Amino acid sequence: MLVHSPRARRAVQAAFFALFLPVFALPFLVIVTASLATGWSGAFPSGATLDHYRAVARGDALDALVTSVLTALAASAAALVTGTWAALAARGTRARRVVGVLFVLPVAVPSVVVGLALLVAFSEPPFLLNGTPAIVVLAHAILVTAFAYQSVAAALDRLDPACEQAAASLGASPLRVLVQVRLPLLLPSLSAAAGLCFALSMGELSATMMLYPPDWLPLPVKVFAATDRGALFPGAALAVVLMVTTLLALTAVSRIRTRAAYR
Amino acid sequence: MTTGIRFDGVTVAYGGTTVLESFGLTVEPGEVMALLGPSGSGKTTALRAVAGFVRPTAGRVFIGDRDVTALPPHRRGIGMVVQQYALFPHMKAGANVAFGLKAHKVPRGEIAARVAEALEMTGMSAYAGRYPRELSGGQQQRVAIARALAIRPGVLLLDEPLSALDARLRSGMLTELARLHRELPDVSMLYVTHDQVEALTLADRIAVMDGGRLQDCGTPQDLYRRPGSAFTASFIGSANLLPVTVTDGGVRLGGTRLDVPAGGAAAGASATLCVRPHLVGLGAGPNALRGTVTEVQWRGATHRLGVDIAGHRVTAELRELRETPPLGTEVTVHFAAHDAVLLPAGADGGEARG
Amino acid sequence: MASTEALSGRRPPTALPRLRVPAWALVLPPVAALGLVFLHPLALVLWQSVSPEGGGHGFSAYADVFAQAAFRDALRNTVLIAAGSTAGALVLGFALALVIAFVPFPGGRAVGRFVDVFLSFPSFLITLALLFVYGSAGMANGVWTGVTGAASGPFDFLHTPWGVLLAEITYFTPFVMRPLLGAFSRIETAQIEVAASLGAKAPRIVRQVILPEALPALAAGGSLVLVMCLNEFGIVLFTGAKGVTTLPVLVYGKAILDGDYTGACVVAVVNIVLSLALYGLYRMLTTRMDGVRRARA
Numbered sequence: 001m002l003v004h005s006p007r008a009r010r011a012v013q014a015a016f017f018a019l020f021l022p023v024f025a026l027p028f029l030v031i032v033t034a035s036l037a038t039g040w041s042g043a044f045p046s047g048a049t050l051d052h053y054r055a056v057a058r059g060d061a062l063d064a065l066v067t068s069v070l071t072a073l074a075a076s077a078a079a080l081v082t083g084t085w086a087a088l089a090a091r092g093t094r095a096r097r098v099v100g101v102l103f104v105l106p107v108a109v110p111s112v113v114v115g116l117a118l119l120v121a122f123s124e125p126p127f128l129l130n131g132t133p134a135i136v137v138l139a140h141a142i143l144v145t146a147f148a149y150q151s152v153a154a155a156l157d158r159l160d161p162a163c164e165q166a167a168a169s170l171g172a173s174p175l176r177v178l179v180q181v182r183l184p185l186l187l188p189s190l191s192a193a194a195g196l197c198f199a200l201s202m203g204e205l206s207a208t209m210m211l212y213p214p215d216w217l218p219l220p221v222k223v224f225a226a227t228d229r230g231a232l233f234p235g236a237a238l239a240v241v242l243m244v245t246t247l248l249a250l251t252a253v254s255r256i257r258t259r260a261a262y263r
Numbered sequence: 264m265t266t267g268i269r270f271d272g273v274t275v276a277y278g279g280t281t282v283l284e285s286f287g288l289t290v291e292p293g294e295v296m297a298l299l300g301p302s303g304s305g306k307t308t309a310l311r312a313v314a315g316f317v318r319p320t321a322g323r324v325f326i327g328d329r330d331v332t333a334l335p336p337h338r339r340g341i342g343m344v345v346q347q348y349a350l351f352p353h354m355k356a357g358a359n360v361a362f363g364l365k366a367h368k369v370p371r372g373e374i375a376a377r378v379a380e381a382l383e384m385t386g387m388s389a390y391a392g393r394y395p396r397e398l399s400g401g402q403q404q405r406v407a408i409a410r411a412l413a414i415r416p417g418v419l420l421l422d423e424p425l426s427a428l429d430a431r432l433r434s435g436m437l438t439e440l441a442r443l444h445r446e447l448p449d450v451s452m453l454y455v456t457h458d459q460v461e462a463l464t465l466a467d468r469i470a471v472m473d474g475g476r477l478q479d480c481g482t483p484q485d486l487y488r489r490p491g492s493a494f495t496a497s498f499i500g501s502a503n504l505l506p507v508t509v510t511d512g513g514v515r516l517g518g519t520r521l522d523v524p525a526g527g528a529a530a531g532a533s534a535t536l537c538v539r540p541h542l543v544g545l546g547a548g549p550n551a552l553r554g555t556v557t558e559v560q561w562r563g564a565t566h567r568l569g570v571d572i573a574g575h576r577v578t579a580e581l582r583e584l585r586e587t588p589p590l591g592t593e594v595t596v597h598f599a600a601h602d603a604v605l606l607p608a609g610a611d612g613g614e615a616r617g
Numbered sequence: 618m619a620s621t622e623a624l625s626g627r628r629p630p631t632a633l634p635r636l637r638v639p640a641w642a643l644v645l646p647p648v649a650a651l652g653l654v655f656l657h658p659l660a661l662v663l664w665q666s667v668s669p670e671g672g673g674h675g676f677s678a679y680a681d682v683f684a685q686a687a688f689r690d691a692l693r694n695t696v697l698i699a700a701g702s703t704a705g706a707l708v709l710g711f712a713l714a715l716v717i718a719f720v721p722f723p724g725g726r727a728v729g730r731f732v733d734v735f736l737s738f739p740s741f742l743i744t745l746a747l748l749f750v751y752g753s754a755g756m757a758n759g760v761w762t763g764v765t766g767a768a769s770g771p772f773d774f775l776h777t778p779w780g781v782l783l784a785e786i787t788y789f790t791p792f793v794m795r796p797l798l799g800a801f802s803r804i805e806t807a808q809i810e811v812a813a814s815l816g817a818k819a820p821r822i823v824r825q826v827i828l829p830e831a832l833p834a835l836a837a838g839g840s841l842v843l844v845m846c847l848n849e850f851g852i853v854l855f856t857g858a859k860g861v862t863t864l865p866v867l868v869y870g871k872a873i874l875d876g877d878y879t880g881a882c883v884v885a886v887v888n889i890v891l892s893l894a895l896y897g898l899y900r901m902l903t904t905r906m907d908g909v910r911r912a913r914a
């Protein structure tokens with residue numbers, strides 16, 4: 001539309017792909033290729049191997065994957081409940097602005113600082129969480145709650161109040177309206193938020209680096225440990241596992257979303 | 264079963280704006296009351312005060328003899344139909360209709376029969392298994408009406424229910440609503456609309472609203488023939504509104520004396536004379552007025568003539584003329600004394616709406 | 618109409634005495650939870666930063682930290698890299714989003730979806746990929762030595778601020794593209810067609826029709842990216858560059874590697890203040906954008 005002559009359009013598209021592919025697609029291609037390579041010091045990797053993945057399946061990398069998934073599930077669940085509750089309760093009240101600022105604040109505070117704050121606050125009784133998996137889950141939950149809150153609050157703003165009012169006029173109590181009308185209508189946004197929370201938690205590194213106990217090593221920490229000691233190719237394999245898990249979760253969630261998107 | 268609605272001095276204000284002011288109105292059991300007015304007149308606010316979505320700042324709302332002012336919407340036992348249908352998109356039509364019955368804890372065994380009955384009543388039996396998105400606008404509105412009727416409310420609130428439909432569907436639905444009213448003689452209906460045709464067709468009485476106030480209330484015939492205010496006269500049908508001065512046994516428009524029953528108005532007072540355009544005749548007759556033709560419109564069965572009489576515009580709706588007077592010529596128009604209504608002054612007069 | 622008596626709505630209002638909870642009170646549980654696990658710990662960080670090792674309270678720790686060259690370097694690096702990355706991401710993101718939205722091509726939707734997925738991946742993957750491409754034993758240098766026969770390649774910027782800058786621009790550009798694509802989709806094609814029919818060429822249309830419309834989204838995306846750049850940790854950590862230290866890396870170093878909690882808290886407070894100031898700006902811009910959008914609706 002903007003560029004009318006076919007030749008100019010082709011030129012623009014060529015420029016787009018010349019920019020887009022190397023900058024955005026190449027990194028992922030490189031990581032996937034490296035994870036399957038024996039070595040890579042020229043234009044192309046030297047040989048194909050599945051050794052790095054075998055190592056993943058054998059070693060404690062599998063534990064790291066399980067750790068990450070469990071952390072992400074727990075943190076997402078906590079964030080969704082808290083964020084949704086806050087968004088629902090604050091809707092239409094004067095508290096809305098304050099709640100909005102409070103719940104988006106964790107985005108503005110550096111993740112490393114969130115980790116530091118938890119270390120400072122929960123290193124002594126009665127709240128001795130330092131050194132337990134709980135502190136990692138807590139950090140992830142705090143960091144992703146902002147996204148859960150934002151997506152639910154935005155969806156609530158878009159929600160037509162007519163449906164809820166129709167339900168109330170038909171004699172449905174506020175609880176019934178919430179469970180049978182409002183939450184089902186929010187389902188697409190809730191599942192999108194769940195996917196986002198899970199993905200962000202899977203990739204969280206900053207706060208985790210500050211907090212992780214020796215028996216609770218999430219995948220990103222494992223990837224860092226591998227690359228830090230120079231094991232780039234096994235690191236790449238771990239990174240691929242991380243990406244694939246994230247993608248699987250996002251796909252599953254978007255399946256739910258398509259089924260839940262009624263209108 | 265007690266039905267009927269009573270507004271007792273209901274005032275609604277948001278911030279500093281009063282959208283409904285000391286509104287008093289009674290809807291009798293089984294009556295269809297239309298709230299008619301332009302947008303912003305407070306008619307929807309009045310309806311939402313009955314539904315419980317708007318809390319009055321003053322006054323009380325009664326459903327039957329029960330004061331519902333402080334009750335939350337779900338405990339008022341009303342049925343409501345809104346312009347945008349507001350069907351639950353994640354439920355099939357049947358489940359939509361069953362929703363209110365479940366909320367009212369109707370025994371499980373009874374629900375299916377009542378859903379079928381309600382869908383039957385609106386001619387939607389065949390569509391119970393469809394999702395709202397699979398239905399047309401008119402079908403969705405029928406489901407919405409079935410949903411509201413299924414709980415057998417004593418009071419049915421309709422907020423511009425036909426506005427989202429196209430003209431052809433609208434007239435069909437109007438007939439349907441009239442039939443439902445005949446089949447459910449006990450249900451009081453409050454029908455909010457800005458369309459005078461809907462109000463005239465359906466309502467037993469019409470409450471005319473403007474600027475957050477009740478302007479007039481009466482049967483459609485009364486309001487059309489004997490409007491109580493210039494606003495009513497211009498909002499229901501169209502009207503010529505002329506500023507006149509009351510004299511002994513008549514009125515005067517500029518220099519012309521007119522023979523119109525002045526009622527109780529004191530001589531010398533200002534008033535507004537209302538004459539319907541289709542009651543104005545061309546040529547000599549009683550209450551003759553001379554003026555210049557400023558506009559001629561052909562409307563098929565009728566001709567509409569605009570005549571300038573001493574700076575006042577008078578519209579005459581005439582049965583199709585063989586020959587129309589050319590623009591700028593002088594003509595005489597007249598009207599019968601009993602076709603004119605004298606209204607209190609203060610109206611802006613001018614050309615009629617609609 | 619026999620069953621109408623059973624309707625709950627028919628009961629007199631006094632039949633069900635209920636505990637009245639004001640609507641806003643329901644907000645309290647989640648806010649209390651947030652206060653306990655986030656706001657209170659944050660306050661403790663602030664408190665610790667003014668409680669030096671020797672006991673008592675004061676700003677001596679701030680004086681100490683501000684006097685360190687490492688801190689001043691980190692502050693300068695953080696601000697410069699963040700500003701540079703934001704500028705780069707804005708330019709690149711605007712150009713790419715413009716093509717996706719207004720020069721449609723097959724696969725454009727897939728590219729849009731790819732951008733969404735990109736946003737949900739961790740930032741350090743970019744650095745990891747760049748290690749393979751530009752690292753000392755990576756692709757680019759390998760090609761160079763292969764072609765020229767030299768002992769080592771010329772690409773050695775990965776452990777410098779430039780490497781961080783490249784990684785951050787790559788990672789954060791999609792964060793600019795997403796709000797832009799949203800804003801672009803709201804521009805009516807008719808508007809552009811009318812402008813074109815009036816004889817406006819593409820650059821003029823971009824400048825006079827598209828840019829004003831996209832400005833709020835650009836501002837919002839830009840300030841979000843600025844805040845995220847100021848707080849970025851993974852990318853800098855993965856470059857493993859000793860020469861490039863930013864505030865978050867300094868917090869990590871002081872707390873975990875040196876065990877100096879008070880110093881870490883001081884740096885953390887500085888980092889928070891910097892981020893919050895920009896975050897405030899971001900909120901201001903987005904609320905204004907919302908206002909504009911609502912005014913148009």
